Amino acid sequence: MTQAEGTFNRLANPTRFMGLASTILPWLTGLTAILLVAGLYLAFFVAPEDYQQGHTVKIMFIHVPFAWLAMMGYSVIAIASIGSLIWRHPMADVAAKTAAPIGACFTLLALITGSLWGKPMWGTYWVWDARLTSVLLLFFLYLGLMALWQAIEEPSRAGRAAAILAIVGSVNIPIIKFSVDWWNTLHQPASVVKLDGPAIHSSILIPLLIMAAAFTCLFFVLHLMAMRTEVLRRRVQALRLTHVDAAGATQGARA
Amino acid sequence: MSAFMSLIARDLRLAWREGGAISTALGFYLVVVAILPLGLGPDLNLLARIAPGILWVALLLAALLSVDRIFHNDHEDGTLEIIALGPLPLELVAAAKATAHWISIGIPLTLAAPILALLLNLPAEAFWVLVLTMATGTPAISFLGALGAALTLGLGRGGLLLALLILPLYTPVLIFGVAAMNAVITGPSPFLSSYLILCAITLATVVLAPIAAAAALRLNLN
Amino acid sequence: MSLFPDLGEHAGFIWMAYGVSALVLTGLVVWIRIDARRQISLLADLEAKGIRRRSAGHTQGKKAAKEK
Numbered sequence: 001m002t003q004a005e006g007t008f009n010r011l012a013n014p015t016r017f018m019g020l021a022s023t024i025l026p027w028l029t030g031l032t033a034i035l036l037v038a039g040l041y042l043a044f045f046v047a048p049e050d051y052q053q054g055h056t057v058k059i060m061f062i063h064v065p066f067a068w069l070a071m072m073g074y075s076v077i078a079i080a081s082i083g084s085l086i087w088r089h090p091m092a093d094v095a096a097k098t099a100a101p102i103g104a105c106f107t108l109l110a111l112i113t114g115s116l117w118g119k120p121m122w123g124t125y126w127v128w129d130a131r132l133t134s135v136l137l138l139f140f141l142y143l144g145l146m147a148l149w150q151a152i153e154e155p156s157r158a159g160r161a162a163a164i165l166a167i168v169g170s171v172n173i174p175i176i177k178f179s180v181d182w183w184n185t186l187h188q189p190a191s192v193v194k195l196d197g198p199a200i201h202s203s204i205l206i207p208l209l210i211m212a213a214a215f216t217c218l219f220f221v222l223h224l225m226a227m228r229t230e231v232l233r234r235r236v237q238a239l240r241l242t243h244v245d246a247a248g249a250t251q252g253a254r255a
Numbered sequence: 256m257s258a259f260m261s262l263i264a265r266d267l268r269l270a271w272r273e274g275g276a277i278s279t280a281l282g283f284y285l286v287v288v289a290i291l292p293l294g295l296g297p298d299l300n301l302l303a304r305i306a307p308g309i310l311w312v313a314l315l316l317a318a319l320l321s322v323d324r325i326f327h328n329d330h331e332d333g334t335l336e337i338i339a340l341g342p343l344p345l346e347l348v349a350a351a352k353a354t355a356h357w358i359s360i361g362i363p364l365t366l367a368a369p370i371l372a373l374l375l376n377l378p379a380e381a382f383w384v385l386v387l388t389m390a391t392g393t394p395a396i397s398f399l400g401a402l403g404a405a406l407t408l409g410l411g412r413g414g415l416l417l418a419l420l421i422l423p424l425y426t427p428v429l430i431f432g433v434a435a436m437n438a439v440i441t442g443p444s445p446f447l448s449s450y451l452i453l454c455a456i457t458l459a460t461v462v463l464a465p466i467a468a469a470a471a472l473r474l475n476l477n
Numbered sequence: 478m479s480l481f482p483d484l485g486e487h488a489g490f491i492w493m494a495y496g497v498s499a500l501v502l503t504g505l506v507v508w509i510r511i512d513a514r515r516q517i518s519l520l521a522d523l524e525a526k527g528i529r530r531r532s533a534g535h536t537q538g539k540k541a542a543k544e545k
Contacts, residue, residue: 055487062495085470102505105505109497109498113494113497116490116493116497117490117494119490120487120490137426140419144416148406151407151411157474161406161471161474164467164470164471165406165420167467169423172423176424176427179426179427180430182430182434183434222505225509225513226509228513229509229512229513232513232517236520239520
């Protein structure tokens with residue numbers, strides 16, 4: 001067994017995971033807080049106005065990280081789903097299930113901040129811009145995954161069904177992205193402002209990167225917390241089942 | 256291969272004997288296409304411009320309506336488990352049942368589309384491309400639908416969940432189907448590039464979707 | 478090409494974007510924490526009743542299958 005496999009197996013054990021999460025979480029939470037405060041300070045007090053977008057560029061400092069986390073969240077789900085399908089690791093299952101609502105929240109925020117940015121920039125809350133449209137479709141994929149998790153009662157079956165759907169979705173995302181881009185170039189709306197103009201100046205890029213790091217840390221803090229809760233939930237369910245089993249057995253013996 | 260063909264033939268015979276699914280899907284297609292002008296107004300120029308989109312979206316909805324029946328009956332009465340024990344790998348079982356769905360639902364819907372297109376004043380030169388793109392796109396709709404049906408097998412209110420799971424995956428088919436039609440009607444983008452991408456999507460779906468569908472079916476059989 | 482030089486004009490959108498984000502993320506944190514508290518108290522209840530776990534919770538899938 002290689003070293004990496006050893007670490008992997010240790011992480012895959014729920015009890016060891018709980019210990020590790022308790023050690024990491026305070027540090028990661030602190031790091032998130034520091035990065036967030038630094039990022040917000042830079043974004044509001046240091047970063048200059050954009051010559052094209054004025055002060056609305058401040059929305060970019062949260063919108064772009066949210067959009068990035070929307071995609072990263074789905075990647076986490078897809079990778080965990082591969083782990084859960086191939087190695088049948090319970091922790092991979094837990095990771096995939098708990099990442100979905102968090103990723104969906106970031107996707108929703110990317111859409112909301114995007115439309116709040118769009119109103120002053122484009123004069124309308126929603127444009128069928130290629131990027132906004134693909135993020136919207138990504139949001140639907142998240143909703144489908146969460147609905148499937150809810151619809152199937154038995155956790156192990158729900159986990160594997162959702163894993164299949166997540167992998168199918170991750171194969172489809174590039175195709176959907178490509179087709180939406182294609183669709184958008186065919187129906188090019190005249191008013192859309194191109195956001196990717198010349199290279200971004202470092203006074204804007206550095207706060208953006210810090211904010212992205214802060215929200216990425218926040219994602220993992222939330223994810224670790226949710227994973228811990230999910231492990232507890234499964235323990236409660238398991239205990240209840242054994243309790244019911246035991247009660248049934250004693251009753252059976254009495255009868 | 257003969258087991259594959261006989262499974263398709265059996266499903267087609269069942270679909271033919273029951274008959275309900277085909278007529279429901281066709282009736283739904285007609286009603287959706289007929290009710291949209293009532294909402295949009297009778298302007299024939301407007302309708303001609305958006306006819307490809309209406310015909311495709313209505314086709315997707317009509318196909319979705321019947322897609323959850325692909326495995327449902329065989330799962331209910333236990334036939335699916337017997338089929339799974341047979342010589343045919345589950346991937347080919349899923350492919351055969353999706354093919355039967357395409358022949359029994361996809362082809363009738365495709366053939367009904369030109370008649371409905373008359374209602375929408377679709378330009379005459381677009382009729383052949385309407386039939387061609389739909390004949391090319393409907394296999395992808397049936398095969399992705401089979402995947403969704405396998406995932407939601409045995410769940411209550413599976414139909415609504417199925418729509419939520421599968422409709423986002425249908426967007427590439429919809430976009431390139433409509434793009435190929437618009438290329439012929441209005442230009443200027445070339446017809447062939449959109450159409451060939453549609454062909455590629457269908458081919459990839461026909462190969463890959465049965466694998467995922469079989470994996471989902473195994474969850475129900477064990 | 479400074480179309481929007483005045484912060485006052487669009488300040489509402491900026492604050493709303495940050496406000497909604499703060500609201501949604503706080504809601505997410507609160508929801509996760511409440512959920513965690515509930516599971517911990519449920520676990521404590523079960524332990525108080527003398528139901529203890531012998532192994533980690535990952536066996537419940539098989540048990541649920543057996544149950545049916």
